[in-house]
Amino acid sequence: MSHDVVEVVLRAVCVLAAFLVLPLVVGQTEHKVMAHMQGRLGPMYPGGFHGWAQLVADGVKFAQKEDIVPIAADKRVFRLAPALGIVAYLLALAVIPLDAHVFGANVDDGLIWAIAVTGIGTVGTLMAGWSSGNKYALIGAMRSAAQLLSYELPLILSCASFAIAAGSLSLVGIAHAWTPWWLLWQLPGAIVFLVAATAELQRVPFDAPVADSEVVMGPYTEYTGLRFAFFLLAEYAGIVVMSLLLAVLYLGGWTGPFDGYLGWLWTLLKGFLFALIIIWMRVSWPRLREDQLQRVAWLGLVPLALLQLAITAVGVVLTA
Amino acid sequence: MTTHDVFFTIVGVICAASALLSVTTKHLVHAALWLMVALVALSGCYLVLGAELVALVNLLIYVGAIVVLVLFALMLTRAPIGRSHEHDTSLAQRAASMVLCAATTALLAAVLISGLGNNAVRVSAGSTHTLSVQLFGTWVWPFEMLSLLLVAALVGALAVSRLPNAAIARTESGEGS
Structure with missing residues (x-):
């Protein structure tokens, strides 16, 4: 019994540590990769070696800033909003397995759990936008709600395709059922997932809700200091969660050479690959207009996801 | 307990x-x-x-x-x-x-x-x-019937919202008289 408690506490601490470290790694990668893609150097001074401590310095800066709550704001909701996104992605990260035995918690319906709790995180954005009492924040929140509603559907449909192909809703089970054949068979689903996940995270080219040249910073306009930093952390934690999820679903998670010993490393590397692609998209494409954004979701991704579901169903029936 | x-x-x-x-x-x-x-x-x-x-x-x-x-x-x-009190319901309601x-x-x-x-x-x-x-x-038939009902409601909502303005004006004046 006490062994169980120790194990649960240890797993929880490890998840928390991963939640605090991995987003920073992705953030620093974004700083450096984006800089080099644009012919710059990026941060060079903090920490000495190629500016590795830039985000630590940013964190210290955010912690020192004054925590301002506008007079026109709905104060309790305004204060509570940043917590929702953070907690949601923390809960999602807890169920993603890095190896057959390396996970925060093994949930039978882990896939649904991961999508469901990230859905709660989006409510935090809406609460932030509404409670700020600022027109830019409100417009940003409306854009964000419209976007999240339309991209939730293709995301869930593509996840359903992976689940049907594996015959399981457990993330460990899906990774076990993976074969190299999936790289071709599930390719449309993986593309839909990647695009829809980028839109869910409100990253470029789907960043109309936080478009700086149109609505300042959208729902986060009025936030300062640590609360603003929490939103940033939630965004990068979201990249980590979505990338690892796609790595487990589409690239077989820990499958690879020496996966008896290095399984967790494979999952991390594959996840990192998707994180790099998400960063790459930010550097490559301009922002989509609001109507183009809806068009991509309803006329592009949803039919593609339905097609993928049909292909998966045919494949499962034929090979069963 | x-x-x-x-x-x-x-x-x-x-x-x-x-x-x-x-x-x-x-x-x-x-x-x-x-x-x-x-x-x-x-x-x-x-x-x-x-x-x-x-x-x-x-x-x-x-x-x-x-x-x-x-x-x-x-x-x-x-x-x-x-x-806000403008959406308050009446006591009877x-x-x-x-x-x-x-x-x-x-x-x-x-x-x-x-x-x-x-x-x-x-x-x-x-x-x-x-x-x-x-x-x-x-429960597959009740389940399917339920989804059919929802689709019907959706189509109905679309039809109501897409009614031409003239038709809406007519119904409104009809109710008023």
């Missing part, structure tokens, strides 16, 4: 209290947010009862989609910060809704008490496999 009972009581009380708050609060958007708390607590109830899939799907559909949709609709139309709620509660309680009495029933049919076998086996 087992641990399960304690947890069930806690989430049940949270659920009922936030549901009550969501209909009594004078802040429009707070009502939607309390609704979210109530739905999350309801998911907790399902979870304690062992129906993991139902709990998660409830979370996914109701909290992730329905509440977001409600919040979106509120923001699009009118969502003042602070108390409140009394009627209370009577209706009491009647529903009495009906449900009567069915449950007459059906089960004091016998404790072990719930074990919550696993994903059992649930899907039931849903796509025994």
Whole structure:
């Protein structure tokens, strides 16, 4: 019994540590990769070696800033909003397995759990936008709600395709059922997932809700200091969660050479690959207009996801 | 009392209290947010009862989609910060809704008490496999009929919103005279 408690506490601490470290790694990668893609150097001074401590310095800066709550704001909701996104992605990260035995918690319906709790995180954005009492924040929140509603559907449909192909809703089970054949068979689903996940995270080219040249910073306009930093952390934690999820679903998670010993490393590397692609998209494409954004979701991704579901169903029936 | 009972009581009380708050609060958007708390607590109830899939799907559909949709609709139309009294219902309407709620509660309680009495029933049919076998086996026709009904409602809503202005004006003047 006490062994169980120790194990649960240890797993929880490890998840928390991963939640605090991995987003920073992705953030620093974004700083450096984006800089080099644009012919710059990026941060060079903090920490000495190629500016590795830039985000630590940013964190210290955010912690020192004054925590301002506008007079026109709905104060309790305004204060509570940043917590929702953070907690949601923390809960999602807890169920993603890095190896057959390396996970925060093994949930039978882990896939649904991961999508469901990230859905709660989006409510935090809406609460932030509404409670700020600022027109830019409100417009940003409306854009964000419209976007999240339309991209939730293709995301869930593509996840359903992976689940049907594996015959399981457990993330460990899906990774076990993976074969190299999936790289071709599930390719449309993986593309839909990647695009829809980028839109869910409100990253470029789907960043109309936080478009700086149109609505300042959208729902986060009025936030300062640590609360603003929490939103940033939630965004990068979201990249980590979505990338690892796609790595487990589409690239077989820990499958690879020496996966008896290095399984967790494979999952991390594959996840990192998707994180790099998400960063790459930010550097490559301009922002989509609001109507183009809806068009991509309803006329592009949803039919593609339905097609993928049909292909998966045919494949499962034929090979069963 | 087992641990399960304690947890069930806690989430049940949270659920009922936030549901009550969501209909009594004078802040429009707070009502939607309390609704979210109530739905999350309801998911907790399902979870304690062992129906993991139902709990998660409830979370996914109701909290992730329905509440977001409600919040979106509120923001699009009118969502003042602070108390607003312009949407208050009349006393008669409140009394009627209370009577209706009491009647529903009495009906449900009567069915449950007459059906089960004091016998404790072990719930074990919550696993994903059992649930899907039931849903796509025994209950497949009601399930499909329900989705058909929803599609019909959707088409109806579209038809109403796409009515030409002249037709709307005619119905409105017709009602007025």
